[in-house]
Amino acid sequence: MLSVDIAARLGDFELEARFEAPASGVTALFGRSGAGKTSLTNILAGLARPSRGRIALGDRVLFDAAKRVNVPPDKRQIGYIFQEGRLFPHKTVRANLAYGLGRLAPEQRAARFDEVVDLLGITPLLERRPKTLSGGEKQRVAIGRALLSGPDLLLMDEPLTALDAARRAEILPYVEHLRDVERLPIIWVSHDVDEIIRLADHLVLIDQGRVTASGPLIEIINGPDFRAATGRREDGTVIETTVAAKDAANALTHLRFPGGELRVPGVNVTLGQRLRVHIMAKDVAIALDPPRGISVLNCLAGRIVGISDPDGADVDVEIDVGVRLRARITRYSARLLALKEGQTVHALIKAMALDRTGRNRSGTPGT
Amino acid sequence: MSDLLSPLEGEALILSLRVALWCVVISLPIGIGTAWLLARKRFPGHLLLSAVVYAPLVVPPVVVGYLLLVLLGRRGVVGAWLYETFGITVVFTWQGAAIASAIMGFPLMVRAIRLSLDAVDRRLEDAARTLGAGRWRVWLSITLPLTAPGILAGAVLAFARSLGEFGATITFVSNIPGETRTLPLALYSVLQQPGGDAPAMRLAILSLLLAIVAIAASELLARRMRKQLGV
Numbered sequence: 001m002l003s004v005d006i007a008a009r010l011g012d013f014e015l016e017a018r019f020e021a022p023a024s025g026v027t028a029l030f031g032r033s034g035a036g037k038t039s040l041t042n043i044l045a046g047l048a049r050p051s052r053g054r055i056a057l058g059d060r061v062l063f064d065a066a067k068r069v070n071v072p073p074d075k076r077q078i079g080y081i082f083q084e085g086r087l088f089p090h091k092t093v094r095a096n097l098a099y100g101l102g103r104l105a106p107e108q109r110a111a112r113f114d115e116v117v118d119l120l121g122i123t124p125l126l127e128r129r130p131k132t133l134s135g136g137e138k139q140r141v142a143i144g145r146a147l148l149s150g151p152d153l154l155l156m157d158e159p160l161t162a163l164d165a166a167r168r169a170e171i172l173p174y175v176e177h178l179r180d181v182e183r184l185p186i187i188w189v190s191h192d193v194d195e196i197i198r199l200a201d202h203l204v205l206i207d208q209g210r211v212t213a214s215g216p217l218i219e220i221i222n223g224p225d226f227r228a229a230t231g232r233r234e235d236g237t238v239i240e241t242t243v244a245a246k247d248a249a250n251a252l253t254h255l256r257f258p259g260g261e262l263r264v265p266g267v268n269v270t271l272g273q274r275l276r277v278h279i280m281a282k283d284v285a286i287a288l289d290p291p292r293g294i295s296v297l298n299c300l301a302g303r304i305v306g307i308s309d310p311d312g313a314d315v316d317v318e319i320d321v322g323v324r325l326r327a328r329i330t331r332y333s334a335r336l337l338a339l340k341e342g343q344t345v346h347a348l349i350k351a352m353a354l355d356r357t358g359r360n361r362s363g364t365p366g367t
Numbered sequence: 368m369s370d371l372l373s374p375l376e377g378e379a380l381i382l383s384l385r386v387a388l389w390c391v392v393i394s395l396p397i398g399i400g401t402a403w404l405l406a407r408k409r410f411p412g413h414l415l416l417s418a419v420v421y422a423p424l425v426v427p428p429v430v431v432g433y434l435l436l437v438l439l440g441r442r443g444v445v446g447a448w449l450y451e452t453f454g455i456t457v458v459f460t461w462q463g464a465a466i467a468s469a470i471m472g473f474p475l476m477v478r479a480i481r482l483s484l485d486a487v488d489r490r491l492e493d494a495a496r497t498l499g500a501g502r503w504r505v506w507l508s509i510t511l512p513l514t515a516p517g518i519l520a521g522a523v524l525a526f527a528r529s530l531g532e533f534g535a536t537i538t539f540v541s542n543i544p545g546e547t548r549t550l551p552l553a554l555y556s557v558l559q560q561p562g563g564d565a566p567a568m569r570l571a572i573l574s575l576l577l578a579i580v581a582i583a584a585s586e587l588l589a590r591r592m593r594k595q596l597g598v
Binding site for chain 1: 488490491493494495496497498499500501508509512513595596
C-alpha cells in the first residue's frame with residue numbers, strides 16, 4: 001500500500017495530493033498534460049521535495065515533514081521509468097542494465113540479470129550503445145534497468161508516449177508481465193484512456209495540481225470526475241466482461257457481463273479470459289422496440305435511469321442494462337422518441353464499434 | 368635532440384614543458400571544483416567568485432605577477448608563512464612559474480569545464496539516483512565521464528596558455544636561465560642581444576610547433592572520447 005498525503009510548491013505550481021494505491025496491480029495516475037502528474041511522480045521518487053505531508057510505502061516511511069524524514073532517492077527502492085528512457089549514453093546496454101544491480105544480493109545478480117534480459121528479449125542489444133537503439137528497444141532496456149535495481153514499486157511516467165502505435169503494442173505485454181507475473185506494484189502515469197483501461201485496476205485522477213478522485217478503476221472511470229477529466233469526446237462506459245464463448249464459424253466472441261452478453265468481432269482470446277470493453281456513448285443507439293432486420297448485433301434491454309439536459313445540442317441517456325450504459329443521441333431523436341426516466345428501451349451497439357478499445361486485457365480471473 | 372636544438376633551446380623547451388605540465392596538474396582539481404561550484408551551486412558570493420576566477424583574462428599579466436610577488440614573496444603574507452613553517456620558497460623558482468601560469472590559464476580551464484558541466488543532462492543524474500547510486504557514485508560514474516571532453520579541453524587550454532605565459536611569470540619569478548627561463552622568456556632574452564634575430568626565429572618556430580602538436584593531440588583525443596561516450 002502506497003499512501004500519499006502531501007503538498008508541494010514547485011515554482012508557480014501548487015500541488016496537493018492525497019490518495020492511496022494498493023500494494024499490487026497497476027494504479028493509473030491520469031490527467032491532462034500540465035496537471036502535475038510528473039511533479040507527483042518526482043516527489044514519490046524523492047527527486048522533488050514536498051513542503052508538507054507524508055509518504056509511506058507499506059510500513060516504510062519515505063517522507064514525513066513533521067518528523068523530518070526524507071529518504072533520498074537512492075534509498076527509496078522505487079524504480080522509475082521515464083518518458084524519454086534516460087539511458088546513460090556513455091555506457092553499453094549491459095552496463096546500463098547492471099547499474100542498479102548492487103541492490104540485489106550478490107548471489108542473485110547473475111541469474112536475475114539473465115532472467116530479465118531474456119524476458120525483455122534484449123540479449124542481442126547487450127554490447128550496443130543507447131544511441132544506436134530504436135525507441136522501443138530503449139524503453140525495454142529502461143524497463144530492464146529499473147527492474148534489475150530490485151524496486152518495491154515501479155513508477156512509469158508515460159513510457160509509451162514517445163513511441164508509435166506498433167512500438168506501444170510491443171511494450172505493453174511486458175508491462176502486463178510485470179503486473180501479473182512479477183506482481184510488482186506499478187504507478188502508471190498516462191493521459192491515454194485505452195492504456196489505462198487495458199492496464200490499470202486502480203485510478204487516481206489529477207487535475208490542476210489536485211487529486212480529484214481515487215478508487216477502483218471501473219468505479220472512477222464511469223463516474224463524473226473522469227468525464228470531467230477527459231472531455232466529451234471520450235465519454236462512454238467501461239464494463240468488465242468474461243469471454244463466455246468463441247464462435248469460430250462467424251469470427252465472433254461472446255462476452256458475458258452482468259447485463260447479459262456482448263458479441264464482438266475476432267476470436268483472438270481464450271475462454272474465461274477477462275476483458276474490459278470501452279463502449280463510447282456516441283456508439284450506442286436507442287430503440288423503443290427491439291428492431292428486426294438490422295445488422296447491429298448487440299441489443300440490450302434496460303430502463304432509463306438518467307437523462308442529461310434535454311435542451312443541449314445532444315442528449316446523454318443513462319440506461320440500466322445490468323450496468324449503467326451511457327448513450328449519446330441528438331436532441332431531435334430524444335424528442336422524437338419522447339424518452340423519459342423509468343421508460344424501458346433497447347440499447348443498440350454495433351459489434352464493430354467494440355473492435356477498437358479495451359479488447360486486449362489479459363488479466364487473470366480474480367485479479 | 369642535442370643535434371637539433373642548442374643547449375639553451377633544449378633547456379627552455381624542457382623547462383616550458385615541465386612548467387606547463389605542473390600548471391595543469393595543480394590547477395585541474397581546483398578547476399573542476401570551481402567549475403562545479405559555479406555551474407551547480409547558488410550561494411552568496413557566487414558573482415564575486417566568478418569575477419575573481421575570470422579576472423586574469425582581463426587584468427594585465429604584470430598585475431597578476433606583481434600581486435603574486437606581494438602575496439607569495441619571501442616577505443609576502445602567505446610567502447613568509449610558507450617559508451617559516453615549511454621552508455618553502457616559490458618566488459624565483461620554476462614551481463613559482465607553474466603557479467603564475469596556472470593562475471593565468473585558470474579562467475580558460477574553468478570556462479571549458481563549466482560549459483561541459485552545463486551540457487550534462489541532469490535528468491540522467493536523477494535516473495542514476497533512483498537506481499540506487501549515492502551522490503558520489505553519480506558524480507564519478509555519470510557526471511565526470513560526461514564532462515570528460517570539457518575537462519580535456521580545459522586542460523589543453525591551460526597547458527597551451529602556460530607555454531605562452533610571459534608577463535606574470537617574468538614579474539613573479541624573473542628570468543633565470545635553467546630555472547624560470549621558459550621558451551617565451553628565452554625568446555625575449557635573445558632579442559635583447561645584438562644578432563639575436565636567427566635564434567629568436569628558431570625559438571618562435573619551436574613554440575609554434577609545440578602549440579600545434581598540443582592542440583592536434585587534444586583534438587584526436589577528444590574525438591576518441593566522444594566516440595567512447597556515445598554522444
